Amino acid sequence: MAAESIAMLPWTISSSIPSDHRLLPRGGLCVSHSHSSAAPSRNCVVARYSSTQSSLLFSKDSLRKCLRPLKALVASETPDVPTTPFTGDDKVGVLLLNLGGPETLDDVQPFLFNLFADPDIIRLPRLFRFLQKPLAQFISVLRAPKSKEGYASIGGGSPLRRITDAQAEELRKALWAKDVPAKVYVGMRYWHPFTEEAIEQIKRDGITKLVVLPLYPQFSISTSGSSLRLLESIFREDEYLVNMQHTVIPSWYQREGYITAMANLIEKELQSFDSPEKVMIFFSAHGVPLAYVEEAGDPYKAEMEECIDLIMEELEKRKITNAYTLAYQSRVGPVEWLKPYTDETIIELGQKGVKRLLAVPISFVSEHIETLEEIDVEYKELAMKSGIEIWGRVPALGCEATFISDLADAVIESLPYVGAMAVSNLEARQPLVPLGSVEELLAAYDSQRRELPAPVTVWEWGWTKSAETWNGRAAMLAVVVLLVLEVTTGEGFLHQWGILPIHR
Numbered sequence: 001m002a003a004e005s006i007a008m009l010p011w012t013i014s015s016s017i018p019s020d021h022r023l024l025p026r027g028g029l030c031v032s033h034s035h036s037s038a039a040p041s042r043n044c045v046v047a048r049y050s051s052t053q054s055s056l057l058f059s060k061d062s063l064r065k066c067l068r069p070l071k072a073l074v075a076s077e078t079p080d081v082p083t084t085p086f087t088g089d090d091k092v093g094v095l096l097l098n099l100g101g102p103e104t105l106d107d108v109q110p111f112l113f114n115l116f117a118d119p120d121i122i123r124l125p126r127l128f129r130f131l132q133k134p135l136a137q138f139i140s141v142l143r144a145p146k147s148k149e150g151y152a153s154i155g156g157g158s159p160l161r162r163i164t165d166a167q168a169e170e171l172r173k174a175l176w177a178k179d180v181p182a183k184v185y186v187g188m189r190y191w192h193p194f195t196e197e198a199i200e201q202i203k204r205d206g207i208t209k210l211v212v213l214p215l216y217p218q219f220s221i222s223t224s225g226s227s228l229r230l231l232e233s234i235f236r237e238d239e240y241l242v243n244m245q246h247t248v249i250p251s252w253y254q255r256e257g258y259i260t261a262m263a264n265l266i267e268k269e270l271q272s273f274d275s276p277e278k279v280m281i282f283f284s285a286h287g288v289p290l291a292y293v294e295e296a297g298d299p300y301k302a303e304m305e306e307c308i309d310l311i312m313e314e315l316e317k318r319k320i321t322n323a324y325t326l327a328y329q330s331r332v333g334p335v336e337w338l339k340p341y342t343d344e345t346i347i348e349l350g351q352k353g354v355k356r357l358l359a360v361p362i363s364f365v366s367e368h369i370e371t372l373e374e375i376d377v378e379y380k381e382l383a384m385k386s387g388i389e390i391w392g393r394v395p396a397l398g399c400e401a402t403f404i405s406d407l408a409d410a411v412i413e414s415l416p417y418v419g420a421m422a423v424s425n426l427e428a429r430q431p432l433v434p435l436g437s438v439e440e441l442l443a444a445y446d447s448q449r450r451e452l453p454a455p456v457t458v459w460e461w462g463w464t465k466s467a468e469t470w471n472g473r474a475a476m477l478a479v480v481v482l483l484v485l486e487v488t489t490g491e492g493f494l495h496q497w498g499i500l501p502i503h504r
């Protein structure tokens, strides 16, 4: 696609651009993939000035340094990119999208139901879609006791609402301090305040321009993708929203302020070890099923790896050159997830003689059950058993000032593009998209729109993984059928055992 054909994208150049050209406003730069044949090393990128098509080879460092004057230069050549986006009548809103978490132990099962009822979390083949809700009910009831134990151990509920509300308030203050009087809303995917509730408030407040900002640094179909898909369906059916100008920032892991804030946290935590240089930095990201990446084109893994490259580059500039590794935690269910797994990696590192580990949660910006329980308790215990002697953990960003200020900048930089973007011609991983384009955005990742295949497709005889999986599936299907029969007829073993009430 010609650079000229996409006129309205913001000024975000990442030092490790993922696709073969990141497109900037007309007259802007296309920056090629850091691993392209034109870029001889991983520290180089090729930038092409779109007006003249001339190419230049930059080191990532020098590209970053010359960005500001370049922006000024190109802005002066691009009169059609709006520079004064708002009139006095505009009311600006920012909608933060997040996962949500159960606030009490009684919320756990219904929260899990909402999560598993999401087709972006459990993707059933088209033919079996009608089973989504019964299956969600079944799995949520089955998983609830274990999840409840976890939430009980971190104080009886998820801290996510409290932290996200605090982030929203700090972001609002940062925006006002930067002369952008905006209101900030929180819309959760699986628990209160639900996205629908936030949207109702946005309408009541008469917001005319909305920036949608998922609080996940890296994009995944299962997180930001799911939230945006829901938002899009809400927008489609509402006259007020259809006419409200908006833009979406699908991911922002490459932003300088975020990278700096993460590097600051890591640097600070390293100082608490007696020999900081001997500590291995252990990035632990939330996993996703492998098929999301390999079959559905989820950019999550690629964005995660780039994000870690950027953080390590930033640390390197500060002369911090520790060994580091990335692994994926929190897998659920029988299918294969992104590897290496965090638990297996900890054991291997112990066997290799690593003695000091600093865990860095990387896919989420708040403390939550998987940092407070899984990392701080389970993985720490495993590490100690595996021969690791000293264990540390970097806190989640929360309301860290550099981070919040950078989020405010991301919002401000996106404002000129609110309502000014076309839905067509989407490129995978472009920095801003309009709503109404989530399908296109996802299709850009998954250009052939293939359905996710069954996790084990080849049948093998014997007591094998495939036999186990197929037996498991058959059993699950049978249970679902029984449950449906039971619920619809009001008779069956659950009623007989008094688990479900008998209706007379």
Ligand SMILES: C=CC1=C(C)c2cc3[nH]c(cc4nc(cc5[nH]c(cc1n2)c(C)c5CCC(=O)O)C(CCC(=O)O)=C4C)c(C)c3C=C
Pocket: 099, 100, 101, 102, 112, 115, 120, 121, 122, 143, 147, 158, 159, 160, 216, 220, 222, 223, 286, 287, 288, 289, 332, 363, 364, 367, 368, 369, 370
């Ligand atoms: C970037 C972060 C996350 C990705 C990717 C993600 C994918 C994903 N998650 C599940 C299943 C569960 N997730 C649960 C909790 C949970 N998940 C995330 C983040 C990501 N999930 C967070 C921050 C939380 C915690 C919220 C809180 O209450 O603090 C849970 C519930 C907890 C539990 O029972 O373990 C489940 C289940 C899947 C299947 C998936 C990808 C398909």
Ligand SMILES: [Fe+2]
Pocket: 286, 330
């Ligand atoms: Fe999750």
